[in-house]
Amino acid sequence: MxxxxxxxxxxxxxxxxxxxxxxxxxxxxxxxxxxxxxxxxxxxxxxxxxxxxxxxxxxxxxxxxxxxxxxxxxxxxxxxxxxxxxxxxxxxxxxxxxxxxxxxxxxxxxxxxxAYLDAVSTRTWPKSITLHGEQQLQHIDEMVRAAGRPFKILRIDESRAKVFQCPNRNWRHDGLRSVCINARCLPTHRASFALTAEMSVYKVELVILEVRVHQELVxxxxxxxxxxxxxxxxx
Missing domain, CATH: 3.30.710.10 (Potassium Channel Kv1.1; Chain A)
Structure with missing residues (x-):
């Protein structure tokens, strides 16, 4: 015993x-x-x-x-x-x-x-995302959509461009016309309208981390x- x-x-x-x-x-x-x-x-x-x-x-x-x-x-x-x-x-x-x-x-x-070395395993995978405007960059945790997993930013490249802007000024929809249409911010009959604005565009390279604890070893x-x-x- x-x-x-x-x-x-x-x-x-x-x-x-x-x-x-x-x-x-x-x-x-x-x-x-x-x-x-x-x-x-x-x-x-x-x-x-x-x-x-x-x-x-x-x-x-x-x-x-x-x-x-x-x-x-x-x-x-x-x-x-x-x-x-x-x-x-x-x-x-x-x-x-x-x-x-x-x-x-x-x-x-x-x-x-x-034994702690075997009790935790970690895997990573790369991901690239494009963010439109400073609001999306400030809320990058939400925009990455990593299902709650932590991530590490490797590189951010910034440029300026004219991109789609939500007519309801929902920054989450900027650059994402289809999301805006699905959310009914943009009526279907206006989907072809050129609703654009000049803003910063960020190309972000990152890695998503997944950590698993093997409870049977702890x-x-x-x-x-x-x-x-x-x-x-x-x-």
């Missing part, structure tokens, strides 16, 4: 014991059951009974401990990934040392194996309780 599952069983069979940890200059409010997976923290709190007025002190980095405590509460491995920058490898290394310091074997082994189902400890059987 995994240490996470054992901690969950303990949490369901014993009363919840709130404790205060002071990690460096910051206090953290948690329970004895939540930190059960850490041999160091468990040993520390077992030295005496919990006292709400007297926190257990560890001289360590509180910013890093936030990630450690989040893992202890949920059993979910930390993913420190940015769409454009990728994985925060130095932070992973720092957390590995912290996991080893607190003797959290499962987390330390996951970080040591760099939160193995076989090892996870139905709810994060210590909230089982507390009604």
């Amino acid at each position: 995994s240490s996470v599952a054992s901690a969950a069983m303990d949490a369901g069979s014993r009363p919840i014991d709130p404790i205060i940890l002071q990690i460096g200059e910051k206090k953290f409010y948690t329970t004895r059951q939540t930190i059960a997976e850490s041999a160091v923290l468990s040993s520390l709190v077992n030295l005496r009974d919990p006292d709400p007025e007297k926190p257990y002190f560890v001289d360590a980095d509180p910013a890093l401990f936030e990630h450690i405590l989040r893992y202890l509460r949920t059993g979910i491995f930390p993913l420190l990934h940015d769409v454009e920058k990728g994985h925060d490898v130095p932070l992973y290394h720092a957390l590995q040392h912290q996991a080893e310091f607190y003797q959290i074997e499962r987390l330390a082994n996951w970080l040591l194996a760099k 939160m193995p189902i076989s090892e996870q309780p139905a709810l994060p400890p210590p909230y089982q059987n507390t009604e």
Whole structure:
């Protein structure tokens, strides 16, 4: 049985014991059951009974401990990934040392194996769009229509030209006569009218990014309780 599952069983069979940890200059409010997976923290709190007025002190980095405590509460491995920058490898290394310091074997082994590299996959594909007028450029997120996916602009070329302009001054329709007709801004019998205006035209080259998180590698189902400890059987 995994240490996470054992901690969950303990949490369901014993009363919840709130404790205060002071990690460096910051206090953290948690329970004895939540930190059960850490041999160091468990040993520390077992030295005496919990006292709400007297926190257990560890001289360590509180910013890093936030990630450690989040893992202890949920059993979910930390993913420190940015769409454009990728994985925060130095932070992973720092957390590995912290996991080893607190003797959290499962987390330390996951970080040591760099399993986070397999937990996230990224693919990209190029796209070219033409924007008509400054309003469309300012709202490029809407105009790209990337189904909510992030994108990165590679190049923008600007020129001036006379292009179709929506008679209702809907900037989203500029340069897109068919869209304007479908939206009934432009009656069909006027579709051939030369409704043009001189404006900036932007040729935009970009790449659309798609990031997929493989949840089975971040939160193995076989090892996870139905709810994060210590909230089982507390009604």
